[in-house]
Amino acid sequence: MSKKRIYLNAFDMNCVGHQSPGLWKHPNDQSDTYNTIEYWVNLARLLEKGKFDGLFIADVIGLYDVYESSREATIREATQVPVNDPAMLISVMAYATEHIGFGLTASSTFEHPYTFARRISTLDHLTKGRIAWNIVTSYLESGTKNIEIGDKFEHTKRYDIADEYLEVCYKLWESSWEDGAVVRDAKRGVFTDPEKVHEIGHQGEFFSVPGIHLCEPSPQRTPVLYQAGASPRGTQFAAKHAELTFISTPSKEATATYVKTLRAESAKQGRDPESLKVLALATVIVGETEEEAQAKYEDLAQYVSYEGAMTLLSGWSGIDFSKFDPDQELQYIETNAIKSMLEGLTKASPNKKWTPRELANFAGIGGLGPIFIGTPETIADLFEEWIDETDIDGFNLAYAITPGTFEDIVELVIPELQKRGIFKKAYGEGTLREKLFGESPYLRNDHIGHRYKRIAEPVK
C-alpha cells in the first residue's frame, strides 16, 4: 500500500455544469448560481473544511461549435457557456478562507504578459501567497477569432509563444524587484530603493517588454505553476515549466505512461522528476454503503444530456459526433483524437462496446477521468490503487453536481483517507508553494524560472 501523501484539488469552472452536461437539471445541483459570490464563498469554505490543497478553476474563452457545425446545442445545453471570468472570484474566496490554494486558468493568448503579470502579482499579494496559475494556450478558434490575433498566434506556434510568455513573466516576477527593494524608510523618505528595481529589457520574437514590473515582490513571486498539456509538445512544455500537472483519461495504463514520460522529460531539463506533482482527473460518487453509492450514481446518470455531452466531446476532439449513429460502435472512426480517447476507454472497460451513447453516459459525469463509485473504503482503495500503479500524486476531483459531490467527499472520503494516514489532518504553514512542497515560497533552484532571479547573469 502506498503511503504517499495524496494531493487533492477540486475542479470547477465559472459556468453551469462544468463537465456534467445536463446535470444542472438535478434538483440538488447549484451550479447555475456560478454568477454569485455566495456560491464561491460556500464552496471555498467547504473545501477548506475538507483540507483540499486547492480549488482549480478551469476556463475557456470561446464556445464549442463543432457538433452539428453549430453553436445551437452548446448554447441550449449551457455547455460551458455562459462562462464568466475566473480571476474575479479569487479575492473574495481568499477572504473567506485561510489556507486553501486557488488555481486560476489563464491563457497566454488573450492577455499581454505585461498586464497579466501585474494581475497575478496582485492576487498573490491579496491571497498572501495562495495563487497558482494554470497555463493554457487556447485552442478554440471560436474564441481567438474575436481578438484579431491572426497568425501571430497560429496553432503550431502556440507553445513557442507560451514559452516566451513565461520568460517575460519570470523576468517581471523574479528579477525586476530585488529582495529588500521596498524599504519603507520614513526617516530617510525612501519607500523603495531605486537601485534595486530593474528594467527587464525583454526583446523577443513575440514580445517586447523593456520596462520594470509594476508590482513589488509578492509572497511567492512566481505563482505555483499548473499545466495540463498531454501532447508531446505539451508534455515537453509541462516538464519545463509546471510544478503540478493534470491528466485526464479513464485508463491507468495511459496515466502511467504519461507520468513516466513527464518525469523523464523533466529530468532532461535538469529538474528533480519527483518535484513535479501529477494529479489525475476523477469523479467520486460515495455512499455509506455500496448500494447507496450505486443508487446515487443511477440517480445522477439519468440527468446526463446526450446532446450536451456530444457538444463537449465534439469540441474537445474536433470531431463532429452528430455524423455518427448514437448506438454504433466507435471503432471505425479513423482519427487520432477519437483513437486515443477510445484506447483509454477500452483499456479501462475492455468488455464494453463504446458507442457515442455510452461515451456520453461516461463522460457526462465529470468528464473523461475514471468514475469511482462506492463506500469511503472503496474510494480510498481506488485512490491508493491508482497512485500505486501509475505513480500519480493525487487527484483533480470533478463534480457530478455541485456542491453536493464535494460535500459527500468532505464528509465521507476525507476522514477515511486521514484514518489511513495518507491525507493531511491540518494545513502546513506559509504560502501555497510551501504547503504543497514543504520547501521555500519561491521556485526551486532547479526550475527554469529560478534562473531569471538575476538576469545580469546569462540565462540560457
Next chain:
Amino acid sequence: MSKKRIYLNAFDMNCVGHQSPGLWKHPNDQSDTYNTIEYWVNLARLLEKGKFDGLFIADVIGLYDVYESSREATIREATQVPVNDPAMLISVMAYATEHIGFGLTASSTFEHPYTFARRISTLDHLTKGRIAWNIVTSYLESGTKNIEIGDKFEHTKRYDIADEYLEVCYKLWESSWEDGAVVRDAKRGVFTDPEKVHEIGHQGEFFSVPGIHLCEPSPQRTPVLYQAGASPRGTQFAAKHAELTFISTPSKEATATYVKTLRAESAKQGRDPESLKVLALATVIVGETEEEAQAKYEDLAQYVSYEGAMTLLSGWSGIDFSKFDPDQELQYIETNAIKSMLEGLTKASPNKKWTPRELANFAGIGGLGPIFIGTPETIADLFEEWIDETDIDGFNLAYAITPGTFEDIVELVIPELQKRGIFKKAYGEGTLREKLFGESPYLRNDHIGHRYKRIAEPVK
C-alpha cells in the same frame, strides 16, 4: 442655498499615497497596506457607513518618468508605483458591503474589448449590479511601450479607438443576449434559448469581433460609465458616453466652464444634459473647530514630499519641473499644460505667488482639486457654494491620509450634510445605476449605448 442631492465618491488607487506624495510617512497613514484585503474591506465598510455613492479606484499602467527624465525619484517616493490591479479588489469589497458602488478604472489600450466585456459582466453579476467603469485611454508611453502596440494606438487616435472600443462593448453587453434568453427550463432541458443569443458581427477600423458575448445579461448590462477627459476631444467623448464625469481644478470658474461645455455637448448628442452628473475633485480636512482643522492641515502638510509632488506634476503635465528653480514664480513657463494649471491656481488664489514649491505644497495633499479646511459647517458651506456656483453635482474626495481622511468625513461632514437635507440618510434600492439616477438599471433611452439594444435595427 442649493437643495441639489449631493453625490460623493471616495477616490483611491491600488497603490501607496495615491495623490498625497510623501504622506505615507505620516504615522496614521495606512496606504502602504494597499496590497492587503483587510485595507480594502475596511475602507469599503467605512464608506458604506457614510453612505458614499461609490469608491472610485484610479489606475495607471506605466510610471512617471518625466521629472529629471528618470524613474528614480518616482520609485524612491512611491509615486503611484508599485501599483496593483484594481479589478482584483472588487468581489471581496462587494461581499463586505451591500450598497456602495465600485468605479473601476480600465484603459481601452491594454486589454481587448472582447475579454474586457466579460470581465465587467462578471463583476456586474458578482456585485449584483454595483459596478462602474471609468474609461481611460492611457497616455503614458512608459506603460504602452511594454505591449508592442506601436502606432495602432497612436496618441491622436486614442479617442477614436476608444469610441470603437465602446461600440464593441455596447454590442456585447446590450445586444448579444436578449432579455429572457436564459430560461433554465429543466423540463424541456433548455438552459438558454439559442434563438435569443446573437453574434454581434462587429467589423470596424480597429477591432473585429464577430462572435457572441460569453456572459448572460448582468443586472445593469452596461456598467455605469465614468469618464474624466477635460480636453476638447475628451469632453466630446464624455458628453457622448459618460453618465458621471470628473473634473480636477482648484478653480470654480474653470469648473463652471467645463460643466457648461459638457452639458451643451451632451445636449448636442441628443441627451438630457442634466442626466450627466459631474463630480469635482476635492480634499477635505475637517475638525471640531477651525483651529483643530487648521492644525490637522499643518500636521499633514509637513509630510508632503517636494520631489514626490514634482514627479507627479511632471508626469501629468509632461513638463520636467526639475529644470525650474523651486522658488521662482511659474509665470514664465510657456506651455499650455502649465498655463492651464496656473490659470486654475491663480483664479483660486489670486494673491499667491505660484512657485514649484507652492504648487507641490498645494497638489501634494490630494492633487489639484481645492482643499477644504474647517469645521463640518464650513465644509458643508463650501460644498454648497461650489455646487451653486459651478452647477456640479458633487465631489470626488481624495485623501490626505487613508483611511483617516475618510473617517473624519464620515464622522463629521456626512452628518452635517444629512442635517441640511442635501445628502441621503439611506441608500436607494436596486443596482448602482438605480441608486444614482433613480430610474432603470439600464442605460437611459437617450444614451448612445441604448441604441445597440437591438442591432437588427440600423445604428447610427
